[in-house]
Amino acid sequence: MAAPVADTAGTQPQWEFNCDLEVDYESEKNASMVYAALAVDKELQPDKVKRQMEVSNGKLIVHFEAVEARFLRASFSAFVDVLTLATKTIEEFGQGMEL
């Protein structure tokens, strides 16, 4: 159900490193659930990495900006881990779950 797309490119001088992630849940409800769960945890170094999220047309859209590539990589990688966990939780315990 999830098809992540990521690309990196440098634009701004300050927040030189950025990257976008889009996951299509094909469900406004599921995308919003993941959004709500992941929005609780703020970025640990807001002066080094910024994260913006939104839900649109059943998709979760995330934009990262960082001052150095290593911060971007660390933040993005940790985010993908928890995003995967949240998604798997919905898949396994959502409607029609079997024990």
Add this chain to the structure above:
Amino acid sequence: MKKMIALGFEGSANKIGVGVVTLDGTILSNPRHTYITPPGQGFLPRETAQHHLQHILPLIKSALKTAQITPDEIDCLCYTKGPGMGAPLQVSAIVVRILSQLWKKPIVAVNHCVAHIEMGRIVTGADDPVVLYVSGGNTQVIAYSEGRYRIFGETIDIAVGNCLDRFARVLTLSNDPSPGYNIEQLAKKGEQFIDLPYVVKGMDVSFSGILSYIEATAVEKLKNDECTPADLCYSLQETVYAMLVEITERAMAHCDTKDVLIVGGVGCNERLQEMMRTMCSERGGRLFATDDRYCIDNGAMIAYTGLLAYAHGTVTPMEESTFTQRFRTDEVHAIWREKKEPSNMNDLIQESS
């Protein structure tokens, strides 16, 4: 009346556990999985979180199945807010936030240290003991007073379990089932006591200097054949446990309490229990301790403590369901321990909601 049921998640260190309990303390299920590193190595946050990611969902299924309940029957979802390692804590928090939305159930955030105490109290039946909480990350002597668990004494640097774990790495003992267990077994064969620094500072203790000393001495003495690894394990255990018994005894004198409860992972060490029991009996008191099923981190202790808070009106809104590496025992208002007068109950529920 239907029994209240809670599902609890614990993942603050190297164990991930999911437990189902009822308000009277009955444990319906309590599966857990431990991340065991190779001998000579400790567990690091990132790898530990990866371990938890892999095991948490199957553990939930197993917990529900063993308890023979469906999500509908659950009253609240409890998780460890802290203290602990950040990345591993986040795993439980994320799953609870999703399940809360899927199943429409409230969340209750739980303090890990308080959960150890409440689990120990319900399992042993100790009513108002002095608590020695000893684990890989924490070392505290605690007693309840006026709505909170007050810390009477604690380590000023590393936890006693951390000192033991790191010494086990020097000897490259196995981490399976735990380094502390293997030190305890080896210590039984110790014959010679080696003098180590004994560091009690008032009500507090310190272990980092002892660790540095034994790390340096161990290599030297073992090389010169002056002692065996068993002698070192024996000497280290005797020294650090004597320190813990001393500060616990002092706290007992302060609070005028005769009962002691030992909780936390190091609490299942039988030598520590034996030394503490001797001290208690000399003071005409009793020692309450549990075995590895309840001492070591588990989901049921989180579920039970969360359910106590929930039954007294506490709920954690989703936006506030964060986790934190630092979360002191005395920050928690233990509303469930306040006097239970019927006229007061409604006030309590309103106050906390």
